[in-house]
Amino acid sequence: MSGAPAAPPARAAAPLPSIAATGWSRGLLETKTFFRERDAVVFTFAFPIVLQVVFGSIFRGAVPGTEISFAQLYTAGLIGAAVMGASFQNLGIGIAVDRDDGTLRRLAGTPLPHGAYFTGKVLNVLLVALLDVVILLALGVLMYDLKLPDELFRWATFAWVFVLGITGSALLGIAASGLPRSAKSASAVISLPFVVLQFISGVFVPFTQLPEWLITIASVFPLKWMCQGFRSVFLGDAGAALELTGSYELDRAALVLGAWVAGGLILCLTTFRWKGRRDG
Amino acid sequence: MTRTAVKVRGLAKRYGEVRAVDDMDLDIQAGEIFAILGPNGAGKSTAVEILEGYRDRDAGEVSVLGVDPRHATRRWRARVGVVPQTAGDAAELTVRETLRHFAGYYPNPADPEEVLDRVQLADRADTRIRRLSGGQRRRVDVALGVIGNPELLFLDEPTTGLDPEARRRLWRLIEDLARDGTTIVLTTHYLDEAEALAGRVAVLAGGRIVAEGAPATLGGRATAQARVTWLEDGRREHVDTGTPTTTVQRLARRFGGEVPELSVTRPSLEDVYLRLIGSGAEPTTAGSVR
Incomplete structure (x- = not known):
């Protein structure tokens, strides 16, 4: 600021900060903001953990007719819900709020690269999801007799389901962030479909109790396939018998989740608006 | 040294049938404070958003810092x-965190x-932005605008909604930056703001610049007729004249000294402005000689 009139030549020489540096800085800022906003922490971060404690207190022992404990069953479902909450719900609401409260407009007036904004969001989503998963697993093991798989390929399955699922859901969330008209309506517009999706995707209610048309709807979205993938990790081969088709259908899960990554990317690139509706 | 910071020729932008900006020419020199005045819907925001690169145009040439x-x-x-x-972003971050970021x-x-x-926020540096007053919040906005050491700063209605003390403080900050x-x-709705800060102003109405110049001379203000009023036989009398000094001297002679309730006024910037934007049916002569 001092000596501004004499500065132009020096300015031209200084290099612009990289996408990596600004993206990392955005990630730190997003995360700091996330954990300071009570709404976000309660709805997105704490929700699956609270549900795990509730479920753990209600359902004990094994699923009738099997040796699979309820803890294995709902932990798999809640991890799916946590991953989608951290990505789809978090971004769907968060970006709608950013658009409404002037964040995007302010950023558009700075030299911040667009990619850095999304890098920051992605880092925040990954951190929230991983923390959620670690806490769910730790609580499960310590309090509810959850048994972690000991075969390496199960964890490999966990990894690809997690990566494909979180990417697809995040892109779906970015696209959905354009739907709410304002920050105030964002949590309703984004959360309601998400809660419904959790009920029909096998997070809370076993598929065997759902009518077929609901299963058909759920099969379009990533959550059902994520949960199915995570069940294959935590329930093992014995659990496959609980699935509708008697199989975890991992190949189909990979296909649907992969399609969401590709389709979600196209949806985002074609529909994303930096401006709010009121900006005209 | 005068360099041109902003140069606009024949700028046009329409929304459907509405011509938001219509054949606008504008030159802003480096180092000046330039105010764009106009009522809502005059095309102020559209014009400035085109200069800021937020919005595309239909026609014309625009150069901002070349x-x-x-x-x-x-x-x-x-x-x-x-x-x-005014925005509501970064509410949960502190002033210092936001500036550093x-x-x-x-x-x-x-x-x-x-x-x-x-921006006189050192004592509030570790306060979350959510907890700041309107004036403090606005100073954070200005701080974020200048953190990159800009050569050119766009300020969109910087003092709307602020109390008088906060406005003056922000004015001093803006003058300081210009120095x-x-x-x-x-851009502003406030005439006193344009008058206090700007070296030159442009008045926009219906997407066109209807007047441009120094606030003191805008719209022929400096050479406009003055109104001399006084009290005589219990009635308020007035004369509109181009030579108010002569009128006052004549009155003084007639009354043999003090003229009761004498006042000499020229059109205020507000009068000129209302006439220019075509909504002031009957200009008032509020305010005294400046």
């Missing part, structure tokens, strides 16, 4: 500061601590 904002690059963005209208976007940023001092050589383009 670059067409249609092809805004990161390098150009680093030279231009934008203070948008934004400094990281720029190749040659100002020292965040110096900027904190300059350091930053070119400032501000």
Whole structure:
């Protein structure tokens, strides 16, 4: 600021900060903001953990007719819900709020690269999801007799389901962030479909109790396939018998989740608006 | 040295049938404070958003710091500061966190601590932005606008909604920035703000510039007829004249000294403005000689 009139030549020489540096800085800022906003922490971060404690207190022992404990069953479902909450719900609401409260407009007036904004969001989503998963697993093991798989390929399955699922859901969330008209309506517009999706995707209610048309709807979205993938990790081969088709259908899960990554990317690139509706 | 910071020729933008900006020409010199005045819907925001590179245009040539904002690059963005209208972002971050973070976007940023001092928020540096008053919040906006050491700063209605003390404080800050050589383009509804700050103003109405010049001479204000009023036989009398001094001398002689309730007024900036934008049916002569 001092000596501004004499500065132009020096300015031209200084290099612009990289996408990596600004993206990392955005990630730190997003995360700091996330954990300071009570709404976000309660709805997105704490929700699956609270549900795990509730479920753990209600359902004990094994699923009738099997040796699979309820803890294995709902932990798999809640991890799916946590991953989608951290990505789809978090971004769907968060970006709608950013658009409404002037964040995007302010950023558009700075030299911040667009990619850095999304890098920051992605880092925040990954951190929230991983923390959620670690806490769910730790609580499960310590309090509810959850048994972690000991075969390496199960964890490999966990990894690809997690990566494909979180990417697809995040892109779906970015696209959905354009739907709410304002920050105030964002949590309703984004959360309601998400809660419904959790009920029909096998997070809370076993598929065997759902009518077929609901299963058909759920099969379009990533959550059902994520949960199915995570069940294959935590329930093992014995659990496959609980699935509708008697199989975890991992190949189909990979296909649907992969399609969401590709389709979600196209949806985002074609529909994303930096401006709010009121900006005209 | 006079360099042109902003040059606009034949700028036009329409929304459907509405001509928001219509054949606008504008020159803003480097280092000046330039105010764009106009009622809501006059095309102020559209024009400035085109200059800021937020909005595309239908016709005309625009050059801001030698670059067409249609092809805004990161390098150009680093030279231009934008203070948008009141926003609610970054509410959960502290003032210092926010300033330091934004400094990281720029190749040659100002020292965040110096900027904190300059906007007089050093004592609120560790307060979350949510807890600040309207005036303090607005000073954070200005701080974020100048953290990149811009050559040109756009200020969109910088003092709307502020109390008089907060407004004056912000005015001093803007003058301070201009003294350091930053070119400032501000839009405002407030005539006193334009008069207090701007070296030159442009009045917009119906998407066109209807007058441009120094606030003191805008719209022939300096040479307009003055109105001399006084009290005589219990009635208020007035004369509109181009030579008010002579009129007053004549009155003084007639009354043999003090003229009861004498006042001499010229059209205020508000009178001129209302006439220019075509909504002031009967200009009032409020205010005294300046």
